[in-house]
Each structure stands twice: as C-alpha cells, then as structure tokens.
Amino acid sequence: MRMSQLFGHTRRENPAEAEMPSHRLLVRAGMIQPLAAGIYSYLPLGWRVLRKIEAILRQEMEAIGGQEVLMPVVHPAELWQATGRWQSMGPNMGRLRDRAGRDLVLAMTHEEVVADLARHEIQSYRQLPRIVYHIQTKFRDEPRPRGGLVRVREFTMKDAYSLDADAEGLDVAYAKMYQAYVNVFRRCGIETLAVEADVGQMGGSASHEFMVLNEHGEDTLILCPACGYAANVERATLAKPEVERSPEGKVQEIATPGCKTIAEVAAFVGVPTHQTLKAVFYVTADGKFIFAVIRGDLDVNETKLRNLLGGVEFGPATEAEIRAVGAVPGYASPRGLTGVQVIADDSVHLGSNFVSGANREGYHLLNVNYPRDFQAEIEGDFALARAGDGCVACGTALTEARGIEVGHLFKLGTRYSQALGVTYLDAGGQARPVVMGSYGIGTGRLMAVIVEQHHDEGGIIWPAQVAPYQVYLVNLGRDASEATTQAAEALYTDLQAWGFEVLYDDRDERPGVKFNDADLIGVPVRATVSQRSLGQGGVEVKRRDAAERTVVPPDELAGEIQRLLSG
Secondary structure (H helix, E strand, O other), X not given: OEHHHOOOOXXXXXXXXXXXXXXXXXXXXXXXXXXXXXXXXXXXXXXXXXXXXXXXXXXXXHHOOEEEOOOOOEEEHHHHHHHOHHHHOHHHOEEEEOOOOOEEEEOOOOHHHHHHHHHHHOOEHHHOOEEEEEEEEEEOOXXXXXXXXXXXXXXXXXXXXXXXXXXXXXHHHHHHHHHHHHHHHHHOOOOOEEEEOOOHHHOOOEXXXXXXXXXXXXXXXXXXXXXXXXXXXXXXOOEOOOOOXXXXXXOEEEEOOOOOOHHHHHHHHOOOHHHEEEEEEEEEOOOOEEEEEEEOOOOEOHHHHHHHOOOOOEEEOOHHHHHHOOOOOOOOOOOOOOOOEEEEEHHHHOOOOEEEEOOOOOEEEEEEOOOOOOOOOEEEOOXXXXXXXXXXXXXXXXXXXXXXXXXXXXXXXXXXXXXXXXXXEOOOOOEEEOEEEEEEEEHHHHHHHHHHHOEEOOEEOOOOOOOOOOEEEEEOOOOOXXXXXXXXXXXXXXXXXXXXXXXXXXXXXXXXXXXXXXXXHOOOEEEEEOHHHHHOOOEEEEEOOOOOOEEEOHHHHHHHHHHHHHO
C-alpha cells in the first residue's frame, strides 16, 4: 500500500479526551476514528490489525475443535425474558421495537441465542460435546465510555460456547479454552494474569478473567506475592484472623457521646476495632431493608453480599429509611429489631463480647455475642479483601494492582439450558439439560492493550504477528526521475514479490515527517532508500524497537528482513 493512496492520515496532536496511551496513539496513527461516545470506525491500518487478531483467534478456536458460526445482532426479547436477563441487565441493554411492536434486544452477548440453537440442533448425547464460536458485533450502552477501545458501547467480540453432557465435560472444555486463551495472548505479544472472577449477571459456578496489569485499569486485583493467589476484588477472599475469645459477658449499655464511627467507638471504649460490630444498611428495589453486620475491622464487599442474596439489586439506605425500622444511624444494632433482613458476615463468629450500637442516640452496647444476642437470616463471607490482609491460601500479606480485562471464561452450567428447555437424551433415554460454558475476548480491547504494552514516546511498536504491515519502506528521493526513487519503486515491487506486506511511504514529505510517521504507526521493520544508502551499496534497515541501523545489500535484504521479523 502506498501512503499517498492510504485512506486515513496521521495526526500530530493528541485527542483532547484521551487518557490512555493506546487511545492517543491509535487515533494519532490513523487507525481508529471516533463517531460518537464509545463508538469507533476502524480505518484501513487499524482494520488490518484487527483482522490479524481475528485470524489468531480463529486458529486457536479451531485447534480445540471450535466450529465457527454467525449469530444475529438483533434478538427477540422473549429469549432474554426467559432467562431473566431482560430485567436484570438494566439500562446497559439496547432495546428497540419493530414495526409490529415486538420487543427486540441488541446483542450484549449470545448465551440465549446459542441455547436456542442447541435446542434445535442437539437431541442425543452422541452429539455432545460441541464448541461453537463467532466474531460478531455487540452493543452495551455504557454510561461512561473511556479509554478509546478499552471501554466502548459498540464492539466486536470473539465469543465461544461449549455444550456438554455433564459437569465433567464442562471441566474439560473449560481447560481447553483456558489454554487456548493463553496461546492467543502469547501470540499477540501481551503478558496476562489469570485471576478468579465473579460470575456476575452471567451466572454459573466459576469464572476466570485474563487481566493485563495497567495503572489505567478499572478492575482492582488482589494478589499474593508468595503463592500466586490472584482474584478480582469482587471475588477475592482473605484470611480473617482469629482473635482471642473470652467468656461471654452480660450485655451492658454505655454512653458514647459523639462516637459514630468504628474508630471513634473503639478508642472511646478502649477495645481494638476487631472487637466491634459494623452495621451497613441497604434497601432493595422492592423496598426490603437489609441490615448487614460485619466485624468492625472489615469492610463490606457489595458484590459478595449481592451474590449471597441471590443477585438481588440494592442501594444504600437513607437516614430516614434507617430510622423507620427502629435503628439509629451511627448507633445501630441488629439486636431487638424486627421486620428487617439481617445478613451476617462469618467474621461475627471470630470474636466475642463485641461492642455494637444500642439503637439509642449516644449509646452503645458492650458484650454483644452471636448468636446469643441477635440472629441472622443468612450467614456467609462478604468481606472486602484489601492490601495488607492475609492471603487465604498461605497467610502472606496481599497486594493490590489495577488491571484491564482482556478475556473472560464462565462455567455457566445449566442456567440457560434449563430456562430455555435445552435438553438431550442420555444413553438411557432420559432427558437431561445441556451443560454450557461461555468464553469471550473483545477484539478491539485486545488491540488496545497490545498498544498499552508495546509503545514508546514515538508511537506504537506492533508485534510482528499483528502489525498492519511488516515493512515500512521509506523513499527519500525528491522526484520520480531520481535514482533513489527508481530504486525505491523497484524495491517496493520486489518486497511484495518476496511475500512481505509493505507500507510504502512515497509521499512528497520531508524525511523527518516520514520517519516520525514510521515510528507512530509502528510497523516492525523500516527500510529506507536514500542517496546515502545507495552509495553504501544497499538499503538501510532497522527494527522499530531498536536504535541500530544497518545498510544491507539487495541480495541479502529478504533474509535480513525475515530475521528481524522473527527476532
């Protein structure tokens, strides 16, 4: 491709709204162009990168038996209504109606559609296992698109789905997909970290995210530097230290004027924060009041709490709502309350003679013990893991990092197949639900994180496997009659005949502009034809990520370029 004919152009100025290097560089390099908030066009250079990423994805999916399909972007609402996600997805879901008034959905993902396909195609255990995948457009109406291609509203995803007869088959498919993702990211030239993740609205029994560590990432990761434990903070667990227990004392009321926070109460009474109980209040969409109780040295992880409640959505209670149930903000206690749902973190078992609110302004209770003095409808772990907490696996102090999700795996189980009636007949003729898995990689986001990990102050440094072109050919001749230009034109023809993908800078521009654009676009090998190089007997060649330049004779050029691409 000649630069003089390329659709799209490079820019010198950074887009004003760009925060992340990938956003700035992909726009400046003429690879993407914003149309609206979170909606981008891919220009020819960017589209070539995306197609190479997709080729890697297809190869790795087919290596594990995946079969490519293509499913619609527009879905009938009844599929999503049957699984409950029509209601739970909220305003992120794109909804519309056709001319007959039927509700439709813009695809956020394709679990429902795959289940519908399986309902029509799978009848017998002999047709299992199967893996299908496609690379298709998705739409999620993100409230705050950011980071260029990192968080968008319209995007392309490679989503794959496994169909199995039982949980053991799902385990096999999950392991295959996990390794396929490791292969994809390695071939794309990025370093990733697999972490345990929350299943969220997708549902299922287990999930892993592949993360790229990045200071601009929206996800908080909890990591153990000793044993390698890694989890998204939404999922992460911690070792809750046991504390010395003493014989249960009699409940006493004590005046604590002006003490509303855990730290203030603990200091006033003279106890450590782990000997207090923290009260946190929420109200569900249908008006149900939730009283969450956790040991005072811990914080509530709302994702874990939501999972304990079966996915119920809730928000923080107002002061008026707290008082309406008989509790007093800053001095609240679950003891003696009725008509509220009390949820207790399992840390209430790790201690005794706690200090809690007295439901009376300016007073707290001493020697509150569970379950003697209050009961909970639900118990479980909903504590937030933080840096410095002990690792649940080995006890080492945990650390925190920021990350960008580039791939997600889910063991869905039978959630979708049961909701949509997707069954097969086993060897004994009994109908059983198909067991499903779901596996996604956003192709545009993957493109962005490649740039995040491969750039310098001059621009992008594409790994050879995904670069838009392999060679950036620079002609420093001043007009068509010069020997330099004639040599560059001949070399352009030869490089293509030798099988190289070539971006030929034949523009009437100053050398500095051409070299700057070569660095900005980030093609792996630059070949420069100039009077000087010809005088030295060849073509000047350099790798994008190296400073050294070498003049190579014409008969050695193909081998040298291949060596640099492989290096």
